[in-house]
Amino acid sequence: MIDWPTFLAGLIASLIVALVAFVLGVKSGKNQADRQRLQEMYKSLLVHFQDLKERLDSYPRRWDQYEEHRVGWEIHYLPTVKKMEHDGSSVYIKQKLFSEALELERDVLEFGYDVERYNDDIFDAIASDDDLFKAPIDTSTDGRGRNCRRIKADDGQSYTNGRSSRLFYFLQPGIGKHIEEASGSGGYLTFHDDRNPYERELTINPGSYDDLSIFAQRIESLSRKSGLCDELNSQRTSLKSRIDALTKKLTRRAKEPVPFWETFSGAFIDVFRP
Numbered sequence: 001m002i003d004w005p006t007f008l009a010g011l012i013a014s015l016i017v018a019l020v021a022f023v024l025g026v027k028s029g030k031n032q033a034d035r036q037r038l039q040e041m042y043k044s045l046l047v048h049f050q051d052l053k054e055r056l057d058s059y060p061r062r063w064d065q066y067e068e069h070r071v072g073w074e075i076h077y078l079p080t081v082k083k084m085e086h087d088g089s090s091v092y093i094k095q096k097l098f099s100e101a102l103e104l105e106r107d108v109l110e111f112g113y114d115v116e117r118y119n120d121d122i123f124d125a126i127a128s129d130d131d132l133f134k135a136p137i138d139t140s141t142d143g144r145g146r147n148c149r150r151i152k153a154d155d156g157q158s159y160t161n162g163r164s165s166r167l168f169y170f171l172q173p174g175i176g177k178h179i180e181e182a183s184g185s186g187g188y189l190t191f192h193d194d195r196n197p198y199e200r201e202l203t204i205n206p207g208s209y210d211d212l213s214i215f216a217q218r219i220e221s222l223s224r225k226s227g228l229c230d231e232l233n234s235q236r237t238s239l240k241s242r243i244d245a246l247t248k249k250l251t252r253r254a255k256e257p258v259p260f261w262e263t264f265s266g267a268f269i270d271v272f273r274p
Helices: 004-055 080-087 095-128 167-171 175-183 212-223 228-255 260-272
Strands: 067-071 074-078 149-153 162-166 188-192 200-204
Touching: 004 080, 004 095, 004 228, 074 080, 080 095, 095 149, 095 167, 095 200, 095 212, 095 228, 162 167, 162 175, 167 175, 167 188, 167 228, 175 188, 175 212
Parallel strands: 149 200, 162 188
Antiparallel strands: 067 074, 188 200
């Protein structure tokens, strides 16, 4: 005699297994077809964040270094992740991972503008210290019509040799020591930002101060006056750690965009999806 409940349960189970196997085959085929495209997208994100991390130790990236997108009178910028969101290709990326990438990209690019705000604080502190230089300083534009905030400690001499450094050095430990070593040659010393043309430029002639060691320590003290230096260095360390964590995930996805367990679980869910 047939045990109908057991027979029906076995039949249903066999049908479900067959259906899952069929859907799994279809999804596997589709995933394989999409594999190259997904790999390229994840590689693009990986390279983007590697670049963002590298630039955190030189000139941090800013929004305005990326493609412009105009909406009426407004200008928006489209770095890699934001552009994926804009053109809709983000739907192919694991959504939790994409949300993490979008937030991190925003934070890194905002950090770039925070560094520029710190540069302005440095210029404010130097310009407001009447006893820093023994020579008069010029705080005008550069005289060539550029929108450049310039401080020049001019001793009235002409110099053919000197050194040019980045303002980003002021975020590094021991900026005083760097100034002392760079000025030791007797030529001028210039600091500037990464804008083209420069928007901030600090020039120090060797005859504009008395004691180089004391002068360098004074500059370092002024650069730490606002408190932004420690805050920005802390932010930079945090951003690097977040980028490292994200790039590990992106590397795995670049190698295998859709892991088998996701394909299997997706096939099982699709069977019962209305």
